[in-house]
Amino acid sequence: MKIRIKRQDEPETAPYWQTFDFFGKGRKTVAGILDEINYRDDLIDENGVPSRRIRWECSCMQKMCGGCAMVINGIPALACGTFVDTTEEELLVLEPLTKFPVVSDLVTDRSCILEHQKAALMYLGEKSAENEKEFANRYSAAKCIKCGLCLEVCPNYVGGEGRFYGAVLANEAYLLYTSSENRKKAIAKEYRRHFAAGCSKSLACRDICPMKLPTLSSIGYLNRTRL
Amino acid sequence: MKILIIGSGISGLAAAIASADMGNHVVLVSPYPSERAQSVMAAGGINAAVGTAGEDDSYVHHAMDTIKGGCYLENEDDVRQFCERAPENLRWLEQMGVVFNRKEDGAISLRAFGGQSRKRTAYAGASTGKQIVTALVQKCREYEIDGRIQRRLGLHFYSGLIRDGVCYGALFCQYFTGVLQAIYADAVILATGGQNKLFGKTTGSELCDGYAAGRLFSQGVQLRNLEFIQYHPTTIETDYKRMLITEGARGEGGRLYYLDGEKRVYFMEDKYGPKGNLMSRDIVSRCIYDCPSQVYLDISFLGEKLIHERLEEVYQLCKDYIGLDVTKEPIPVAPSIHFFMGGIRVDRNHRTNILRLYAVGECASKYHGANRLGGNSLMAAVYSGRVAAEAIHREEAVKVRVENFASYIEQEEALLNRIKESRSQFPSVYILRNLAEIMNDNLGITRNRKGLSEGLEAMDLYLNVMKSIKFDHTVSLYENYRIDSMLLLAKAILCSAMAREETRGAHIREDFPETKEAFQKCSVAELVDGQIQINFEAESCEKESAWYENSDKKTG
Numbered sequence: 186m187k188i189r190i191k192r193q194d195e196p197e198t199a200p201y202w203q204t205f206d207f208f209g210k211g212r213k214t215v216a217g218i219l220d221e222i223n224y225r226d227d228l229i230d231e232n233g234v235p236s237r238r239i240r241w242e243c244s245c246m247q248k249m250c251g252g253c254a255m256v257i258n259g260i261p262a263l264a265c266g267t268f269v270d271t272t273e274e275e276l277l278v279l280e281p282l283t284k285f286p287v288v289s290d291l292v293t294d295r296s297c298i299l300e301h302q303k304a305a306l307m308y309l310g311e312k313s314a315e316n317e318k319e320f321a322n323r324y325s326a327a328k329c330i331k332c333g334l335c336l337e338v339c340p341n342y343v344g345g346e347g348r349f350y351g352a353v354l355a356n357e358a359y360l361l362y363t364s365s366e367n368r369k370k371a372i373a374k375e376y377r378r379h380f381a382a383g384c385s386k387s388l389a390c391r392d393i394c395p396m397k398l399p400t401l402s403s404i405g406y407l408n409r410t411r412l
Numbered sequence: 413m414k415i416l417i418i419g420s421g422i423s424g425l426a427a428a429i430a431s432a433d434m435g436n437h438v439v440l441v442s443p444y445p446s447e448r449a450q451s452v453m454a455a456g457g458i459n460a461a462v463g464t465a466g467e468d469d470s471y472v473h474h475a476m477d478t479i480k481g482g483c484y485l486e487n488e489d490d491v492r493q494f495c496e497r498a499p500e501n502l503r504w505l506e507q508m509g510v511v512f513n514r515k516e517d518g519a520i521s522l523r524a525f526g527g528q529s530r531k532r533t534a535y536a537g538a539s540t541g542k543q544i545v546t547a548l549v550q551k552c553r554e555y556e557i558d559g560r561i562q563r564r565l566g567l568h569f570y571s572g573l574i575r576d577g578v579c580y581g582a583l584f585c586q587y588f589t590g591v592l593q594a595i596y597a598d599a600v601i602l603a604t605g606g607q608n609k610l611f612g613k614t615t616g617s618e619l620c621d622g623y624a625a626g627r628l629f630s631q632g633v634q635l636r637n638l639e640f641i642q643y644h645p646t647t648i649e650t651d652y653k654r655m656l657i658t659e660g661a662r663g664e665g666g667r668l669y670y671l672d673g674e675k676r677v678y679f680m681e682d683k684y685g686p687k688g689n690l691m692s693r694d695i696v697s698r699c700i701y702d703c704p705s706q707v708y709l710d711i712s713f714l715g716e717k718l719i720h721e722r723l724e725e726v727y728q729l730c731k732d733y734i735g736l737d738v739t740k741e742p743i744p745v746a747p748s749i750h751f752f753m754g755g756i757r758v759d760r761n762h763r764t765n766i767l768r769l770y771a772v773g774e775c776a777s778k779y780h781g782a783n784r785l786g787g788n789s790l791m792a793a794v795y796s797g798r799v800a801a802e803a804i805h806r807e808e809a810v811k812v813r814v815e816n817f818a819s820y821i822e823q824e825e826a827l828l829n830r831i832k833e834s835r836s837q838f839p840s841v842y843i844l845r846n847l848a849e850i851m852n853d854n855l856g857i858t859r860n861r862k863g864l865s866e867g868l869e870a871m872d873l874y875l876n877v878m879k880s881i882k883f884d885h886t887v888s889l890y891e892n893y894r895i896d897s898m899l900l901l902a903k904a905i906l907c908s909a910m911a912r913e914e915t916r917g918a919h920i921r922e923d924f925p926e927t928k929e930a931f932q933k934c935s936v937a938e939l940v941d942g943q944i945q946i947n948f949e950a951e952s953c954e955k956e957s958a959w960y961e962n963s964d965k966k967t968g
Contacts (some may be wrong), residue, residue: 195588217652224841228886238841238886244448244617246653247729249542252448265652266732288588296565299445299553308554309509309547315518324511324537327546331447361550364509 186271187231188218190239191280192290200287204231209271215279216246216253216265219291240290248395251332255291256280261337263395264291282337284344295333297345298353305350305375307357310368319363322399322406326360329353329398335390341383349383352390352400359403362410369410376407415804416441416581416597418569418624421449422541422790423773424603425548426797432560434805439595441564441584443619443890446549450605450617450774451793454541455725456660457523457533458505458794459787460498464519465531471495473529478788481527481692482753482781483917483927485637485934487951490760494779494795501794502534508547512536513722523663523722525786527692533787538658538725541790567593568890569604569624571824572769573817574631579769580815583824590832590889592825594817599768599804602628603797606752606774610902611855612848613653614749615644625756625775626897629904634765635937636757636777638901639909639919642784643857644750645696646709646743650733654748657709659786661726662689664718666711668696668745670703679703694783694918697747701857708742715739747857751789753780753918754908757936761803762796770804772796777934782917831892834882840891843874843881844898851902855909860922864910871903904937904944911935911946 188207193200205222213221222228223238230236242252246265253264258278269277285293316323335352336342342351358376362369384404391400413436417424420442428438442449461474474495479486502520506512512534513521525533536543555561567584570592574580581596607622608614629635646661646668647654662668668689669676680688680699689696700707711719711726716739719727723738730736730743756764756771758778764771773793780788854867878896912935914928915921933948 213651220652224845226839226842236886240888242444242448244444244450244619245453246618247453247655247733249453250448250617252444296445299563303553303557306557308550308557310554312507312509315514317514317518320511320514324543327511327536327543328539329546330452331445357550360546361509 186274187276188222189276189278190290192239193281193287194237194289196286196288203236206231207271211272212268212270214265215257215267215269215277216243218269218271218277219264220246240292242292249330251330254282254332254334254337256282256337261334261393263332263334266395282333284337284342285333293333295331298331298333298336300345301350301354301379302357305354305358305379306371307354307361307375308368309361309365311366312364313366316363319406322402323360323363325397325399326356326403328396329356330396332395334393334395335400338389338393340387340389341385348379350379352394352398355380355407356398356400356403359407362407373407373410380404381408413437413599413804414439414597415599415601415801416595417601417603418442418582419449419603419605419773419775420446420563421451421603421605421773421793422544422548423793423797424601425545425552426794427601427603427772427801428561429548429551429555430798430801431804432555434801436805438555438561439564439597440552440561441567441595443566443568443587445565446545446552448617448619449545450620452542452545453616453656454790455538455656455658456663457525457535457540457787458502458544458790459525459528459532459785460502460534460791461495461530461532462499462502462520462522462534464515465522467530469530469532471498474498474532477528478779478785479781481783481785482779483783484932485781485916485951486779487760491779493760494792497795498791501791501798504798505544505547505794508551510536510547511543523660524690525663526659526690526696527785533663535660538660538723544790544794569627570893571627572600572631572633572766573815573820574766574769575815575817577632578767580817583821585890585893587888587890590828592821592828594821596814599770601797601800601804602756602769602771602775603773604775606755607901608749609844610847610898610905611749611851612845615647615654615656616750620774621894621898622901623894623897626901628756629937629939630897630900632766632939633769634757635904636754637782637908637934638754638905638937639912639935640753640780640782640917641749641855641905642693642751642753642918643697643747645693645700645747646745647748647750648730648734648743648745655729655733656750657726657729657743657745658723659693661709661711661723664711664722665714666709668700668707668709669742670705670707672704692783692785697857698920700745700747706744707746709745710742711738712740712742751784753777753782753784754905760799762800763803770800772800782919828889828893831883832889836882836884838877838881838884840884840887840895843878843895846870846874847899847902851905855905858920858922859909861910864906867906868903868910871899871906875899875903907944907946908935908937911948
């Protein structure tokens with residue numbers, strides 16, 4: 186199969202496309218394919234041109250760290266959680282996420298996610314008594330890997346500069362709201378300002394989430410607290 | 413006081429929060445955010461003798477299990493202190509909002525873990541590490557907002573700023589520009605994790621490459637017990653790496669067996685009784701290694717409800733990566749590299765042999781001896797981070813005159829520039845692949861002189877070759893400059909394994925199958941005049957000590 190990758194040498198340089206041949210067998214994750222390509226002695230593209238190794242971010246290789254979020258055949262996903270049949274598929278197209286600045290190749294700078302959490306003062310304060318009723322959803326919400334896929338697909342999220350911070354903030358706000366004793370009000374206020382006020386409820390965030398976070402429940406819970 | 417912390421997994425975060433709590437200014441540096449740290453992959457649990465399982469537990473039992481599991485190498489007092497403070501550390505995490513599983517009465521649930529005389533492993537489903545990281549990141553954020561903690565991302569460690577046995581800060585390399593940047597501090601805490609990458613693919617993170625330990629070793633930092641490498645008994649094979657099946661699966665009742673014809677042989681139970689599946693990891697791994705055919709872990713009989721409630725991540729992992737339904741079928745498992753008991757040598761306050769340089773978490777060697785108990789690494793990460801922060805705060809008086817490193821930095825920059833301008837025919841991945849092959853071939857579950865000699869010979873060859881290898885333009889600057897130190901660390905591991913002529917815990921020598929009293933000591937590796945020296949130094953740990961005897965009586 187052919188692997189077509191949108192490449193970029195540095196943050197300020199122009200992107201370009203490069204295609205590589207891949208002779209794999211059977212079902213593989215995109216992360217596995219990238220790893221195999223990069224671990225060849227020499228990386229040569231389909232025209233025989235020696236090439237720089239493909240830059241992509243990766244730590245766990247098993248859907249636990251969120252590093253490898255990218256656009257795979259037009260759909261944003263984690264490379265380590267996306268399987269392709271290498272014998273059947275003819276072309277695999279890989280691009281960096283589009284709503285974050287490209288660092289190089291498939292690596293994007295998603296530090297705005299962390300900056301948004303800071304700007305919205307997302308911290309616990311004093312812990313309240315355990316809320317057992319919400320245990321399952323809180324456990325799930327705490328598994329957010331900050332990969333940015335929910336922002337990539339959100340029609341309301343316009344990038345780092347806007348005031349709308351997306352589902353990643355809604356889940357964090359829910360988790361903190363349900364366990365904070367003294368900051369509930371502040372958290373709800375920030376949630377309204379940076380999420381509820383800008384969400385048009387496409388729910389694309391819920392469907393794309395690789396961790397299957399209970400985004401809808403988080404939103405519902407916090408919206409109910411507004412009343 | 414300004415404290416520089418390198419690495420933002422659980423131990424780095426714990427150190428940062430504790431330092432900030434005491435009013436110190438923290439600079440927390442890492443190439444990637446905490447969500448990418450290996451800590452998020454820790455699954456099964458965290459040990460603390462809180463006694464909520466209805467068993468008569470205490471920190472003394474916890475300490476005894478830890479020392480025994482580690483084959484009597486660790487200092488009793490240090491382990492005791494670690495275990496004594498574990499319940500308090502668990503409460504610390506609770507107060508920060510970690511979503512632990514709880515019993516109906518609200519008390520923290522505990523599960524059984526390997527090598528432990530009582531149930532004392534608190535857990536958050538099967539994603540305990542991730543749940544802890546989430547809470548610590550939130551707490552850290554609070555301090556980032558008020559300015560006590562300053563986070564710096566995108567910086568790779570380059571070297572320590574060390575002169576005459578004192579550390580003044582560290583040098584970092586910016587990912588893109590390749591520019592070196594110095595950060596000076598009154599104390600430096602290293603929290604850079606283990607050395608997985610030396611072995612290629614392991615259960616852990618791709619980012620833990622041992623570079624920092626290797627580089628600091630070349631700058632005079634002592635390393636300890638490098639030969640003790642934990643093979644986790646239950647991992648599954650995928651195309652890309654081996655993935656961990658948490659010990660929690662056996663803690664909840666999972667059973668190991670192999671097939672003799674049609675008959676299931678529950679070899680661990682046959683050999684060690686009903687608790688056989690939960691022997692310590694070194695023992696289980698060795699037994700699996702000795703089995704005549706494929707070993708399986710069966711949890712299907714636990715029922716869908718329990719599996720989905722407490723082991724959901726195991727269910728998903730097997731479904732996604734090997735297409736197996738654990739509620740119906742057994743899991744084919746084999747041991748694989750999972751944890752490094754060895755690392756930077758530290759004292760009970762996590763000080764290294766270099767003044768003002770501390771090491772915490774997996775990059776430090778402490779508490780686990782020759783074999784770590786499951787659930788102790790997360791607690792050690794939290795404990796060591798807090799203890800180092802407290803020690804630094806206490807020792808504020810240790811002031812040294814400021815040194816000027818400008819000429820050193822210039823020299824290193826010039827070196828990097830010279831390298832960058834050159835061109836190599838040798839791809840760096842080729843060297844890394846060979847390094848992994850050498851390490852896996854010669855530092856397997858069992859080792860012998862012949863293999864270790866071959867490994868050392870090969871490592872010397874590569875260390876020599878590296879002198880003439882120049883810049884590989886197909887990878888980043890960091891991926892170029894890290895190789896030398898990784899090879900040096902690899903050689904130190906092989907030397908340590910060669911020097912320990914006995915079998916103990918995770919270090920199994922085919923040619924020295926006995927455990928020898930003469931080796932009831934920790935190996936200490938040091939670079940002297942360019943040569944690796946291994947010495948053995950005893951920590952005070954007497955099997956027959958009064959404390960141990962009394963504890964034995966207490967536990968019956």
